[in-house]
Amino acid sequence: GTASRMYYNNALLICGSKCGGTDPTCIKPCMKAKFDYSEACSACFSQTPKCTVSECSMCLKDSKGCECVDCVNLKCAPTLELCLGMGAVNLSECTQQPPAPPTL
DSSP states (O other): OHHHHHHHHHHHHHHHHHTTTTOHHHHHHHHHHHHOOOHHHHHHHHHHHHHHHHHOGGGGTOTTSHHHHHHHHHHTHHHHHHHHTOOOOOOSSOSOOOOOOOOO
């Protein structure tokens, strides 16, 4: 549900800032140790900050703003969803809904 989406968004923010941003080799063990995610889920999550920084530079200025969140939902969430094997998520109450993840 939405609570767990906000939870992992928060977890990513915490691990991302602890790891100086986007280093998957730091974020993955952080997600696993701090939030008890599985190895596979942690690996999926560890890729998202890199996507955010490369695709959604406005997030560096305002990580909670709708422009940032909509961009992440649009450009990074579908890859994460596919990796996790979940349905499309919307990480906030912002305007744009993410597209459905591509089917394999």
